[in-house]
Amino acid sequence: xxxxxxxxxxxxxxxxxxxxxxxxxxxxxxxxxxxxxxxxxxxxxxxxxxxxxxxxxxxxxxxxxxxxxxxxxxxxxxxxxxxxxxxxxxxxxxxxxxxxxxxxxxxxxxxxxxxxxxxxxxxxxxxxxxxxxxxxxxxxxxxxxxxxxxxxxxxxxxxxxxxxxxxxxxxxxxxxxxxxxxxxxxxxxxxxxxxxxxxxxxxxxxxxxxxxxxxxxxxxxxxxxxxxxxxxxxxxxxxxxxx
Amino acid sequence: xxxxxxxxxxxxxxxxxxxxxxxxxxxxxxxxxxxxxxxxxxxxxxxxxxxxxxxxxxxxxxxxxxxxxxxxxxxxxxxxxxxxxxxxxxxxxxxxxxxxxxxxxxxxxxxxxxxxxxxxxxxxxxxxxxxxxxxxxxxxxxxxxxxxxxxxxxxxxxxxxxxxxxxxxxxxxxxxxxxxxxxxxxxxxxxxxxxxxxxxxxxxxxxxxxxxxxxxxxxxxxxxxxxxxxxxxxxxxxxxxxxxxxxxxxxxxxxxxxxxxxxxxxxxxxxxxxxxxxxxxxxxxxxxxxxxxxxxxxxxxxxxxxxxxxxxxxxxxxxxxxxxxxxxxxxxxxxxxxxxxxxxxxxxxxxxxxxxxxxxxxxxxxxxxxxxxxxxxxxxxxxxxxxxxxxx
Amino acid sequence: xxxxxxxxxxxxxxxxxxxxxxxxxxxxxxxxxxxxxxxxxxxxxxxxxxxxxxxxxxxxxxxxxxxxxxxxxxxxxxxxxxxxxxxxxxxxxxxxxxxxxxxxxxxxxxxxxxxxxxxxxxxxxxxxxxxxxxxxxxxxxxxxxxxxxxxxxxxxxxx
Numbered sequence: 046x047x048x049x050x051x052x053x054x055x056x057x058x059x060x061x062x063x064x065x066x067x068x069x070x071x072x073x074x075x076x077x078x079x080x081x082x083x084x085x086x087x088x089x090x091x092x093x094x095x096x097x098x099x100x101x102x103x104x105x106x107x108x109x110x111x112x113x114x115x116x117x118x119x120x121x122x123x124x125x126x127x128x129x130x131x132x133x134x135x136x137x138x139x140x141x142x143x144x145x146x147x148x149x150x151x152x153x154x155x156x157x158x159x160x161x162x163x164x165x166x167x168x169x170x171x172x173x174x175x176x177x178x179x180x181x182x183x184x185x186x187x188x189x190x191x192x193x194x195x196x197x198x199x200x201x202x203x204x205x206x207x208x209x210x211x212x213x214x215x216x217x218x219x220x221x222x223x224x225x226x227x228x229x230x231x232x233x234x235x236x237x238x239x240x241x242x243x244x245x246x247x248x249x250x251x252x253x254x255x256x257x258x259x260x261x262x263x264x265x266x267x268x269x270x271x272x273x274x275x276x277x278x279x280x281x282x283x284x285x286x287x288x
Numbered sequence: 289x290x291x292x293x294x295x296x297x298x299x300x301x302x303x304x305x306x307x308x309x310x311x312x313x314x315x316x317x318x319x320x321x322x323x324x325x326x327x328x329x330x331x332x333x334x335x336x337x338x339x340x341x342x343x344x345x346x347x348x349x350x351x352x353x354x355x356x357x358x359x360x361x362x363x364x365x366x367x368x369x370x371x372x373x374x375x376x377x378x379x380x381x382x383x384x385x386x387x388x389x390x391x392x393x394x395x396x397x398x399x400x401x402x403x404x405x406x407x408x409x410x411x412x413x414x415x416x417x418x419x420x421x422x423x424x425x426x427x428x429x430x431x432x433x434x435x436x437x438x439x440x441x442x443x444x445x446x447x448x449x450x451x452x453x454x455x456x457x458x459x460x461x462x463x464x465x466x467x468x469x470x471x472x473x474x475x476x477x478x479x480x481x482x483x484x485x486x487x488x489x490x491x492x493x494x495x496x497x498x499x500x501x502x503x504x505x506x507x508x509x510x511x512x513x514x515x516x517x518x519x520x521x522x523x524x525x526x527x528x529x530x531x532x533x534x535x536x537x538x539x540x541x542x543x544x545x546x547x548x549x550x551x552x553x554x555x556x557x558x559x560x561x562x563x564x565x566x567x568x569x570x571x572x573x574x575x576x577x578x579x580x581x582x583x584x585x586x587x588x589x590x591x592x593x594x595x596x597x598x599x600x601x602x603x604x605x606x607x608x609x610x611x612x613x614x615x616x617x618x619x620x621x622x623x624x625x626x627x628x629x630x631x632x633x634x635x636x637x638x639x640x641x642x643x644x645x646x647x648x649x650x651x652x653x654x655x656x657x658x659x660x661x662x663x664x665x666x667x668x669x670x671x672x673x674x675x676x677x678x679x680x
Numbered sequence: 681x682x683x684x685x686x687x688x689x690x691x692x693x694x695x696x697x698x699x700x701x702x703x704x705x706x707x708x709x710x711x712x713x714x715x716x717x718x719x720x721x722x723x724x725x726x727x728x729x730x731x732x733x734x735x736x737x738x739x740x741x742x743x744x745x746x747x748x749x750x751x752x753x754x755x756x757x758x759x760x761x762x763x764x765x766x767x768x769x770x771x772x773x774x775x776x777x778x779x780x781x782x783x784x785x786x787x788x789x790x791x792x793x794x795x796x797x798x799x800x801x802x803x804x805x806x807x808x809x810x811x812x813x814x815x816x817x818x819x820x821x822x823x824x825x826x827x828x829x830x831x832x833x834x835x836x837x838x839x
Contacts, residue, residue: 080727095804097797099766106770107736115298121803134295134629143796147803154803159297168473174383175371179722189726192371192713195364197304198382204473206297206626210304215364225733234737240762240797241808272472288627374708377721399693406689429696431689438686445690 078228083183084250085222086277087233088259089158091284093243096121096156100235100244101141107223107234114209115139116220117160117235122286124153129286157280157287158244160235161186161207161220162268165275169199169208178217184249184277185222193217204272222246249277294630303622303634306642308358310618311650313464313486314493314611315355320461321494322348323397323453328524330450336520342667343505344498345401350658352393358650359385361641381467384459392460396453402427403446405665407434423664461490468617475550476621481539488532493610495525496578500603503596505662515592519585522599525606526582533575536613553628561623561631566616574609578602736770743771746780750829757830758809767793767828794822 096119104110104117119140123133137144140156147154163186170178170186177193180186193216200208200217211218223233227246231237236244247256259281266283267276280287292301326344328334360366369386376383402409410432413424462483468474469482499521506513543551558566581602585595619634637643684691718724740763744751747764754760765771767788777783800810811817817824826833 078731092805095797095808096801099796103737103765103770113301118298120295123803132629134627136295136298139298144801144803146799146801149802154801155805156803168471171379172382172471173377174380174385175368176375176377176716176721176723177371179720179726181727182719187727187730189723189729191729192368192723192726193365194368194371196362196382197364198380198467200299200304201622202471202473204626206300209299210364221730224727224730226735226737226739228731229735231735231737231739237737237739237763238766240759240766242761288629370711373704374712375716375721394697402693429689429692431692433686433688435686438689441687441690 078230080182082250083227083248085184085227086163086247086249086279087160087222087236088245088247088256088265089278089280090243090245091155091157091280091282093241094119094156094158095241095243096140096144097240098140098143099238099240100158101139103234103238104220105141107226108221110218111212114212114218116207116218117158119144120157120159121147122153122155122157122284123147124155124284124286126153129284132286132288134288153284155282155284157283158235159205159207159268160278161222162205162274162276162278163220163222165277167274168202168204168272172198172202174198181224185224185227186219187221187224188217188219190214190216190218204269204274205276247279291633291635292630293632294625295627296625296630296632297627300625301632303619303632305618305622306362306634307615307619307636307644307647308362308642308650310611310614311358311647312355313461313490313618314614315351315358315650315654316461316464317486317490317493317610317614318497319348319352319355319392319494320457320487320490321492321496322351322498323457323494324491325495325498325521325524327450327454330447331454334520336516337524339514339517339668340498340502340521342404342665343502343662344494345397345404346661346665346667347498347501347654347658348494349397349401350654350661352389352397353657354650354654356389357653358647361646381463381470384463388456388460388463392453392456396449396456400446400449400453401665403442403449406442407439408665410434458487462487468621473626474621475548476554476624477617479539481535485532485535485539488528488535489610489613491528492525492532493607495521495528496603496606496610499525499599500607501658503600503603509668511668513596515596518596518599522582522585522595522602525602526579526586529575529579529582529606533579536575550628553624557620557624557631561633562616562620565612566620570609570612570616574605574612578606578609581605735772737765738770738772738775740764742775746775753827753829758832759829789821790823790828791819791821794826794828 098119100117101115101119108116110116117139118136120134120136121140121144123135125131135144140158144156163180163184165180165184167180167186170180173179174196175192175194176189178186178188178199190211195210195215195217197210197217200210203219208217208219210216223231223235226233232246233244236246245256247260248254249257251257260279263281265279265281267274267279268283268287269276322344325337326341326348329338329341360369363369372383372386376386406428409424409427411434413421413428413432416424465483465486468477468486469479471477499518502521503513503518543554578601581598584590585598590598622632623634624631639645713723713725715724715726716722719727743764750764754762768785769788771785774780774783774785795813798810798813800812804810822828
């Protein structure tokens with residue numbers, strides 16, 4: 046990720062505020078964060094992903110994700126040029142410790158990081174019986190852990206498999222787009238730790254966000270477009286074989 | 289990965305909805321079906337099934353009382369379930385549960401039972417002693433009026449309640465079908481047919497359940513089974529079963545014909561993990577066999593004894609088959625990955641909160657409640673003039 | 681009025697319903713959280729609670745504010761876009777400590793760290809720098825020859 050001068054001018058004041066709240070020890074939402082100014086999404090650049098698993102580890106550390114459950118994970122695809130409908134896919138422990146070395150065999154390999162797509166028309170928030178999961182005014186789909194019954198209906202309704210029931214808290218859990226970070230001007234833990242810039246946070250309401258330019262000039266896809274979920278996780282270079 | 293074949297999204301390995309969630313639609317299905325059988329006499333004047341009228345209502349009540357229990361045991365935070373009453377989410381089919389259940393329990397079942405039994409309740413309140421006297425007195429709600437006029441009003445109101453109760457029963461169980469049928473993420477569930485299939489299979493299970501219970505209880509009471517009654521019930525069971533089977537076959541044929549992206553994965557599932565529960569138990573043992581058995585009794589005149597044996601067998605097989613159908617929907621729908629590239633297995637616990645022992649207990653509990661209700665509100669007159677017929 | 685006399689029990693039954701409903705309304709008033717419905721069908725206060733969770737990765741801007749020399753070295757080389765905590769792990773504790781030098785993080789072990797990204801695999805993008813570790817360095821720690829912050833051998837990053 047090349048940091049331009051413009052980006053530093055934007056990021057530095059935000060960082061200063063973030064730094065202050067980090068130093069303060071009891072972080073609170075930065076006072077200059079207005080929800081309606083933002084509409085968050087993520088860009089995932091497939092050709093850049095090397096399957097190192099940094100994002101999965103960073104997410105686990107940042108969000109105390111329980112073992113065996115994943116707020117984000119990486120899948121490795123192995124696709125023949127003759128048959129796109131039958132890929133071999135692996136995700137050993139979600140890709141947390143990377144992947145085994147692959148041998149060259151003339152077929153196509155690539156990595157696909159996955160996460161909550163923070164759908165604008167999310168089926169998961171539609172089915173929640175009590176209003177424990179919702180889309181915030183800034184576009185992040187969140188779960189209220191004090192209100193959730195743990196019925197798991199939302200887990201069934203998510204087409205992407207990004208939700209799980211927390212084993213000890215017994216409520217639904219999933220990627221929060223590091224809401225506690227992005228509201229303080231930081232980026233998500235997964236984007237922060239990605240060494241190749243394969244994951245980039247994007248604010249679709251910010252005209253100065255550099256990812257806008259990328260979205261305008263590259264063909265991007267979403268997962269399972271036929272589900273019409275209004276997914277806001279955009280993929281560059283997503284192969285047709287990806288499930 | 290233990291029990292996982294192929295590729296599944298990492299969060300999909302463990303099933304979210306257990307055998308208790310299989311039990312819940314089975315139980316509410318019995319409730320709805322039993323009520324429909326009761327309404328046959330009350331609204332459609334099928335006099336032949338009158339001997340089972342009160343039993344059907346009490347059966348429905350016993351099962352309805354148990355119905356919320358599997359759900360409460362499944363929830364991560366059952367203490368928060370009142371939230372469904374305080375802040376139900378209008379876009380969620382599951383949010384309906386609280387109100388539909390309460391409506392059906394109080395405004396349909398309890399009201400109808402109370403209206404039908406009110407005369408006996410008042411009489412029993414006057415004739416019994418001790419704790420029972422207090423219980424009956426409370427049930428009178430302080431009104432001791434059992435004049436002709438008041439009973440006629442009860443009858444009229446009860447008729448209206450039954451009329452309202454029929455669509456209420458459909459909603460009580462149909463919404464469960466919609467809970468599954470409206471999930472676009474799961475192709476095994478997502479179908480507009482799902483609520484309809486659920487309702488018809490509920491009717492089948494409820495009718496069969498009351499028939500079997502009637503025969504079993506009558507035998508235990510050493511009374512004779514009203515053959516004309518069970519003949520009529522069996523006839524209705526047969527016809528509703530035909531409709532139910534047609535709907536399920538329609539779903540199957542449609543699925544095979546369209547062969548969408550999920551077909552290969554689901555087809556493999558049905559031929560491997562779900563083979564016994566789906567093909568053998570649900571279809572052959574639980575649907576085709578009872579239909580053929582009942583069909584035979586409809587076209588060939590068989591002696592009473594043989595007919596009763598067939599009804600009992602068909603009834604039990606039906607109940608097993610409908611349970612298998614719920615199992616195949618709920619568990620089956622979670623055994624394959626939404627990537628259509630892999631499968632997992634359902635490891636049912638033995639002593640855990642959602643395990644086998646709890647499931648068996650919850651299945652038997654309604655029978656104990658029914659026994660208590662029968663004692664409290666006897667469906668039949670105390671003495672009977674019929675000696676048991678041979679072969680009962 | 682004899683209708684009422686003979687239907688009195690029905691009114692009592694209905695009365696129970698009305699009572700229960702009123703009781704329900706009263707309970708509901710006390711039980712539903714105050715911020716519920718503020719922005720939609722959920723507890724409005726939830727967002728603030730989630731946003732108040734503690735941060736574990738400080739973010740590279742925070743690191744670079746102090747470690748200017750490292751930041752400059754990195755900017756010149758191949759690891760320019762690799763953020764500090766991608767290798768050093770979460771450092772919010774270190775950055776927010778009263779005395780950061782007392783809370784110094786442990787330096788990562790290059791033998792284990794570098795191979796996570798740079799082990800050659802047919803699965804990785806072709807243009808990405810990758811080696812077979814055994815052939816390349818025969819067990820020697822990577823930082824024997826490569827400066828981690830500016831690892832390129834040609835662009836002045838060699839040791």
